[in-house]
Amino acid sequence: MKIRRSGRLVDMTRYLLDHPHHLISLTIFAERYKSAKSSISEDLDIVSEMLEHEGTGRLVTVPGAAGGVMFIPTWSSEKALPFIDDLCERVARPDRLLPGGYLYLTDLLGNPRMVKQMGQVFASVFSQKKVDVVMTIATKGIPLAYAVAEQLGVPFVIVRSDSRVTEGSTVSINYVSGSSKAIRTMALARRSLPRGANVLLIDDFMKAGGTIRGMMSLLSEFEAKVAGVGVLIEAEGAEKKMVSEYVSLMKLADVDVDLGQIQVKRGNVDQYFTSDGNT
Amino acid sequence: MKIRRSGRLVDMTRYLLDHPHHLISLTIFAERYKSAKSSISEDLDIVSEMLEHEGTGRLVTVPGAAGGVMFIPTWSSEKALPFIDDLCERVARPDRLLPGGYLYLTDLLGNPRMVKQMGQVFASVFSQKKVDVVMTIATKGIPLAYAVAEQLGVPFVIVRSDSRVTEGSTVSINYVSGSSKAIRTMALARRSLPRGANVLLIDDFMKAGGTIRGMMSLLSEFEAKVAGVGVLIEAEGAEKKMVSEYVSLMKLADVDVDLGQIQVKRGNVDQYFTSDGNT
Numbered sequence: 001m002k003i004r005r006s007g008r009l010v011d012m013t014r015y016l017l018d019h020p021h022h023l024i025s026l027t028i029f030a031e032r033y034k035s036a037k038s039s040i041s042e043d044l045d046i047v048s049e050m051l052e053h054e055g056t057g058r059l060v061t062v063p064g065a066a067g068g069v070m071f072i073p074t075w076s077s078e079k080a081l082p083f084i085d086d087l088c089e090r091v092a093r094p095d096r097l098l099p100g101g102y103l104y105l106t107d108l109l110g111n112p113r114m115v116k117q118m119g120q121v122f123a124s125v126f127s128q129k130k131v132d133v134v135m136t137i138a139t140k141g142i143p144l145a146y147a148v149a150e151q152l153g154v155p156f157v158i159v160r161s162d163s164r165v166t167e168g169s170t171v172s173i174n175y176v177s178g179s180s181k182a183i184r185t186m187a188l189a190r191r192s193l194p195r196g197a198n199v200l201l202i203d204d205f206m207k208a209g210g211t212i213r214g215m216m217s218l219l220s221e222f223e224a225k226v227a228g229v230g231v232l233i234e235a236e237g238a239e240k241k242m243v244s245e246y247v248s249l250m251k252l253a254d255v256d257v258d259l260g261q262i263q264v265k266r267g268n269v270d271q272y273f274t275s276d277g278n279t
Numbered sequence: 280m281k282i283r284r285s286g287r288l289v290d291m292t293r294y295l296l297d298h299p300h301h302l303i304s305l306t307i308f309a310e311r312y313k314s315a316k317s318s319i320s321e322d323l324d325i326v327s328e329m330l331e332h333e334g335t336g337r338l339v340t341v342p343g344a345a346g347g348v349m350f351i352p353t354w355s356s357e358k359a360l361p362f363i364d365d366l367c368e369r370v371a372r373p374d375r376l377l378p379g380g381y382l383y384l385t386d387l388l389g390n391p392r393m394v395k396q397m398g399q400v401f402a403s404v405f406s407q408k409k410v411d412v413v414m415t416i417a418t419k420g421i422p423l424a425y426a427v428a429e430q431l432g433v434p435f436v437i438v439r440s441d442s443r444v445t446e447g448s449t450v451s452i453n454y455v456s457g458s459s460k461a462i463r464t465m466a467l468a469r470r471s472l473p474r475g476a477n478v479l480l481i482d483d484f485m486k487a488g489g490t491i492r493g494m495m496s497l498l499s500e501f502e503a504k505v506a507g508v509g510v511l512i513e514a515e516g517a518e519k520k521m522v523s524e525y526v527s528l529m530k531l532a533d534v535d536v537d538l539g540q541i542q543v544k545r546g547n548v549d550q551y552f553t554s555d556g557n558t
Contacts, residue, residue, distance in 0.1 A: 003329075009285055010329040013292040018392070050282075050289040102445040106471045110436055112429035113297070139437060142421045150391035157389055158418060162441065166381040192385045 002034040008043050016047065016059070016071040020123070021153035025068040044069055055079040056120070073151045074124045077273035081266075083117055088250055088264040091233065097262060101255050103233075109140055109204060118249065119147025122202065122230045125247050125272045126152065131227045132197040133157055135219075137186060137211060141204040144232060148202050157192045159215060161185065167192065171221050178208025178242050186214050188222075198227040206231040209243035216243075234267055247272070281313040287322050295326065295338070295350040299402070300432035304347040323348055334358040335399070352430045353403045356552035360545075362396055367529055367543040370512065376541060380534050384512075388419055388483060397528065398426025401481065401509045404526050404551045405431065410506045411476040412436055414498075416465060416490060420483040423511060427481050436471045438494060440464065446471065450500050457487025457521050465493050467501075477506040485510040488522035495522075513546055526551070 003011070012029060029040045048059040055076030061069050075083075087108075096104045108114055126148075134156040136145035142158055149156035160170075167189035174183055193199070201215050212229055219226060229246035236253050248267030255262050282290070291308060308319045327338040334355030340348050354362075366387075375383045387393055405427075413435040415424035421437060428435035439449075446468035453462055472478070480494050491508055498505060508525035515532050527546030534541050 005285065006288055006325045007329045007332070009288045010292045010326050011333060013289045014296060014330075014333070014335070017293060017296065018395075046285045047289050050286045051293075053282075053286070054290055054293070056293070098445065098447045100445070102447075104447055104468075104470060106436070106446050106468055107434070110428075110434045110471065112425055112435065113432075115425070116297075116429065138418045139421070139439065142418070143425045143435075146391055146394070146422045146425055149389075150395065153392075155386070155389045156391065156422075157385070160418065166377065166379070167385050168377045168381075168383055189383075189385055191383060192389065 003032075005039070005043060008033050008035065008040075009046060012043055013047055016069075019153065020057075020071050020073050020151050021127075023062060023068045023070050028068075072127050073120050074127050075120055075273075080121050080124065080273050081270065083121065084249055084266055084269065087114075087118075088266065091250060091252075092262045092264040094260040094262060097255070097257060097260055101257050103252075103255075103262070105140070105204065105233075109143055112143075115143045115147045116150075118144055118232060119149075119151045121249060121269065122148045122247070123151030125269060126200055126228050126230065129200070129227050130198045131200045133193060133224075134200045134202055135159060135188075135193075135215060136202045137161060137215060141202055141232075144204060145202040148200065148230065152200070157188065159186050159188045159218065161187075171218065173214065173217050173221065175214030175217060176210055178210030178213070184214070186211075186218060188218055193219075193222045193224055195223045197222070197224045199224050200227045201229045202231070204232045205235070206233070206241075206243070206246065206248070207235045207237065209241045209246075212246070213242045231267075233264075284318070284322060287312045287314065287319075288325060291322055292326055295348075298432065299336075299350050299352050299430050300406075302341060302347045302349050307347075351406050352399050353406050354399055354552075359400050359403065359552050360549065362400065363528055363545055363548065366393075366397075367545065370529060370531075371541045371543040373539040373541065376534070376536060376539055380536050382512075382531075382534075382541070384419070384483065388422055391422075394422045394426045395429075397423055397511060398428075398430045400528060400548065401427045401526070402430030404548060405479055405507050405509065408479070408506050409477045410479045412472060412503075413479045413481055414438060414467075414472075414494060415481045416440060416494060420481055420511075423483060424481040427479065427509065431479070436467065438465045438467045438497060440466075450497065452493065452496050452500065454493030454496060455489055457489030457492070463493070465490075465497060467497055472498075472501045472503055474502045476501070476503045478503050479506045480508045481510070483511045484514070485512070485520075485522070485525065485527070486514045486516065488520045488525075491525070492521045510546075512543075 026037050030037050051057045057073040134145050134149040137159040145156045169190045170187040172187035231248045233250045234248040251267045253263040305316050309316050330336045336352040413424050413428040416438040424435045448469045449466040451466035510527045512529045513527040530546045532542040
């Protein structure tokens, strides 16, 4: 059945959003809709214009026989910065404060729409990097890592901090927690990471950075490379960070348990979003 | 800026796919695109027709002043059954077999596109149930629970099997693992589940069902109700199941460690997909 332009636009949008960072040959669309490639090209121009207008991403066209079109999720500054400011406000609510100065974030990290948008912001920041795999450590960062991986069109792997791993042989390392100076263990299934992979590390929280450093040591055991580091919240503190390069969406400036006050501001992510509206 | 039909169709598709199970007032679209509601209605007819044609979902229109349109992800049988059969084939590959008869599933559960599609199948099955929250237990089922929650437009919560919980006061219970008869503990943050919530339980693997039963006991501590149970793979075995009603995508019929053979067939999910192509 030949499909008209209006129908093609609906289905093409769905298909492209479902396959971020994947090169899709125009032939696939031409056969799918029984339409000429010239019509498909015109459709793609409309989709591209609308995605850029909404600030959610762009289409990249690769010419030639092996070419095609690729959807790259990239948020504009007009979309990203208000989202991050809204996140900061939500995190700063005093009722999040838990004994020991911890923050209750379960509601945010358990809200698929919020997590997906965090993933879209990270995917925007790392869209130019070569990323083969996203890696996180259990438990709370898993949904975020999933969302980032989905938007980058790559798989994700989960490092475990316990030994109850039923994934075959594992590689494990000891590492020093940066803030408590305790020695901990992390483990990853040997099969889950190909040698030489470019790995984006994602975590929900970074204090001194000991956990991220641990994941970096683990990567070197796999002869894999660090493609980048992204954390949802970094704690601004006196401790020297054990990780020099990272992108944070939020920065926890101050937590006053006695007064019940939490100060949260934009993380260093805002340097990736300029005032002209582009990443 | 007034936006033409072709642009509206692209953006509307993106918006609807991003907000499953949410009632969206036509006024929102009319203001967003500076267009008459009659034009918006015509656009929605085109989107609806195309989604049903592709078997990925349908639009439900609620008439009246408080009405609007809702996207319900519901896969057709023509889409769901081949996907499940493909999953079965992937799981049956002999190189998944690990010592102790465990299966290596990290690649499948770490592939966002596969996991999203599993989520879409479960969301199709449970689309008519009243679900307020999706619940899973750490660690491997988390991405699947996220995907199901995303497609149902609800939050998800993660039950922990360790005590390193930094989420404030928790409710914990002891339960008996159905297969090993060992006593285990699971815990959930008190704040994370509202009283009386309708909860869909999701897990990656079910043998005798002890873990699911444990989650049910935990729910009763929260005076919450079981809206349904979904597992990716159930093990077919001699043990009596401790859970009577559940939906499984796959059934592990036989694992022969010596011969290196794994037999996997469709789970009971196939009764939800009939041959006329509708759920």
